[in-house]
Amino acid sequence: MPDITVHHADDHADDVAASFRRDGAAIIANLVSAETMDALTADLPFDDKTKVGNEFIGGSDNRSIGAVLHANPEICETLLLNERVLEVADRILRPEEPMAASSTPVRRAESQFVSSDDGCKQVLSVDVPPEAGPTCHHYRVGASVSLQAREGGAVQILHREMGIYEPFVPHHPGSRDLIFNVMWAGTDFTAENGATRLVPGSHRWPAERIANESEVVQAVMPKGSVLFWHCRSLHGLAASRSAARRTGIFHSCVVDWLAQEENQYLAFPPEDAARLSVRARQLLGYRASSYCGWVKGRDSEDLLAEGLSGPLELKERSKNVDAAA
Numbered sequence: 001m002p003d004i005t006v007h008h009a010d011d012h013a014d015d016v017a018a019s020f021r022r023d024g025a026a027i028i029a030n031l032v033s034a035e036t037m038d039a040l041t042a043d044l045p046f047d048d049k050t051k052v053g054n055e056f057i058g059g060s061d062n063r064s065i066g067a068v069l070h071a072n073p074e075i076c077e078t079l080l081l082n083e084r085v086l087e088v089a090d091r092i093l094r095p096e097e098p099m100a101a102s103s104t105p106v107r108r109a110e111s112q113f114v115s116s117d118d119g120c121k122q123v124l125s126v127d128v129p130p131e132a133g134p135t136c137h138h139y140r141v142g143a144s145v146s147l148q149a150r151e152g153g154a155v156q157i158l159h160r161e162m163g164i165y166e167p168f169v170p171h172h173p174g175s176r177d178l179i180f181n182v183m184w185a186g187t188d189f190t191a192e193n194g195a196t197r198l199v200p201g202s203h204r205w206p207a208e209r210i211a212n213e214s215e216v217v218q219a220v221m222p223k224g225s226v227l228f229w230h231c232r233s234l235h236g237l238a239a240s241r242s243a244a245r246r247t248g249i250f251h252s253c254v255v256d257w258l259a260q261e262e263n264q265y266l267a268f269p270p271e272d273a274a275r276l277s278v279r280a281r282q283l284l285g286y287r288a289s290s291y292c293g294w295v296k297g298r299d300s301e302d303l304l305a306e307g308l309s310g311p312l313e314l315k316e317r318s319k320n321v322d323a324a325a
């Protein structure tokens with residue numbers, strides 16, 4: 001039965017990407033230290049408020065925090081911008097503008113212009129297989145959530161992350177990868193404390209095929225490890241039978257031309273994003289291609305920077321709004 005391959009922190013991103021494509025998931029063990037992880041998770045505000053609306057993650061005993069990148073912006077620089085994670089994300093999401101220094105941009109073919117016999121000109125539309133070109137201009141955060149499995153929580157229903165775009169984007173095994181899912185182990189993930197359940201190979205299954213319990217494996221990994229799963233892999237949080245809480249820090253990367261699942265412009269407003277590194281705010285979505293997400297006059301690589309239209313003057317603007325009130 002297929003399982004999830006556990007890679008070492010120094011394994012090449014090509015090898016991790018190969019496991020990921022084959023199994024629909026992969027783990028890199030101990031990619032950051034346990035101490036780093038403890039520091040990043042120490043002050044996450046899990047409390048009774050974070051129980052709101054969490055039936056989807058196993059019920060009232062479990063907890064989740066939305067916009068976890070904003071809850072602790074240190075997570076952006078350390079986990080979101082982890083170079084090895086970005087190398088793997090670049091290989092799966094095939095951007096024209098990759099994030100990792102060592103990645104190669106995937107180039108799109110030049111547009112072709114054609115004329116009919118009687119001189120009617122048009123741009124030729126393209127229909128190329130996924131491996132023949134880029135999947136996106138760049139990618140950005142889809143959602144950022146910390147999920148805590150607690151003793152007594154229920155098992156989460158198996159689902160595919162692409163389900164959020166169905167039926168508009170139908171389930172087509174083998175079609176382009178549009179989301180890359182990243183789960184950091186903020187604590188040890190064990191079979192008892194709710195380590196994520198996954199069905200290896202299910203990213204290639206037709207919609208009608210239903211998983212059996214015997215096909216489910218768990219992403220057991222030590223604190224500081226990271227799990228990736230495919231946008232069409234069946235997965236879900238497991239029920240915890242342990243007093244030891246399982247804390248996961250999840251974010252997804254989604255192609256720039258598809259709506260972000262969590263609204264990052266409200267979750268991480270411009271005033272706060274402006275305090276991050278440019279690369280971090282590019283990943284949050286403060287970046288555009290020449291097709292999608294642009295703001296006329298602004299620098300598309302950094303929408304908060306001074307473009308042709310001048311500085312945003314974020315603080316001045318909020319003062320004006322207050323004054324007008």
Ligand SMILES: O=C(O)CCC(=O)C(=O)O
Binds near residue numbers: 057195197235248
């Ligand atoms: O926390 C986990 O292990 C998985 C959570 C998940 O897949 C989800 O909430 O969509």
Ligand SMILES: [Fe+2]
Binds near residue numbers: 159161235
């Ligand atoms: Fe999920």
